[in-house]
Amino acid sequence: ARTYQEWKSIAGVDCRPGHGADNVAAAGMDPMGVHLSLAACQAQCMMQPDCQAIAMDPDVTGNNCFLRKNIVIGDCPASTVATMWFMPGHEPVDARIWETVAGANCFRGAGGDIAKPNTDVLPGHLTMKQCEEACSALAACSAIVFKHGEATASNCYLRKDIEVNACLSTNDFELRYKPVGVLARYAVPASTEQRLRSIPSGTSKELPGSVAMFAVGGGAILGLAALVVVGRRGAQRGLVIEEGSDTAALVNAVQ
Numbered sequence: 001a002r003t004y005q006e007w008k009s010i011a012g013v014d015c016r017p018g019h020g021a022d023n024v025a026a027a028g029m030d031p032m033g034v035h036l037s038l039a040a041c042q043a044q045c046m047m048q049p050d051c052q053a054i055a056m057d058p059d060v061t062g063n064n065c066f067l068r069k070n071i072v073i074g075d076c077p078a079s080t081v082a083t084m085w086f087m088p089g090h091e092p093v094d095a096r097i098w099e100t101v102a103g104a105n106c107f108r109g110a111g112g113d114i115a116k117p118n119t120d121v122l123p124g125h126l127t128m129k130q131c132e133e134a135c136s137a138l139a140a141c142s143a144i145v146f147k148h149g150e151a152t153a154s155n156c157y158l159r160k161d162i163e164v165n166a167c168l169s170t171n172d173f174e175l176r177y178k179p180v181g182v183l184a185r186y187a188v189p190a191s192t193e194q195r196l197r198s199i200p201s202g203t204s205k206e207l208p209g210s211v212a213m214f215a216v217g218g219g220a221i222l223g224l225a226a227l228v229v230v231g232r233r234g235a236q237r238g239l240v241i242e243e244g245s246d247t248a249a250l251v252n253a254v255q
Helices: 038-046 128-136 190-197
Strands: 006-013 020-023 053-056 066-069 078-086 098-105 111-114 143-147 156-160 168-177 185-187 203-205 213-215 225-227 237-243 247-254
Touching: 006 128, 038 053, 038 066, 038 078, 038 098, 038 168, 128 143, 128 156
Parallel strands: none
Antiparallel strands: 006 078, 006 098, 020 066, 053 066, 053 078, 098 168, 111 156, 143 156, 143 168, 185 225, 237 247
16 A cells, blocks of 8 residues: 555646746756656655646646746636646645545556446546546546546546555556535526626625625636535535525635
8 A cells, every 4th residue: 555645736727927826946947858747746846945836738748847836826827738736735725626646546446446337437538627527527426537648548537435545556647536525506697706706816705695605716716606615524625605594605614
């Protein structure tokens, strides 16, 4: 058995200089100048005292490891290829966060099981965000195993019943836990959406009617729904809703 270190991650986001992040100042760090595995890129970040996160494209075969600091997640643009991983203790408060373990390959007989009957790997080559969306849409799925470095081959494995220390150690694979403990979901009308976007990052606010939301990352919202997420083991910052007759008050709660 192996003990793994968990980082937090957001797929489909690219924090870079001028767009929500700064480069790590050390020479040769943007990019590293060689192709690295996810675990190796994380190790490089941990060696730099000012590094807080890494940006990588899972499929690229060339230089692929970018070290980042001074992250402002609300200023980071969406990306079809890039993913951000945050060093423990430097993750933003964001409902898109997945807990991740580099180098863990979990399957039936080795720390996990298939979540979709008779389906080990989903057909086709998916982006990481597409793989996460497939897991989110399946109640039985609690995690994905994603294979990095594949340009065209199938690479998304939906999993459940994870025992991470029993998983196989394989450099090209990554385990990503689906956020759990969704306490409530509210439809957000367009007029309310505009008001939510005006709420300063990291603050909570009561709104009239049946909708309230904790605005994070510069007030960005995930589509037209407010998600309330608690960490997989209750250790992350969560959001709790108290419903009143006229107002749903959203309270920031640290578990």
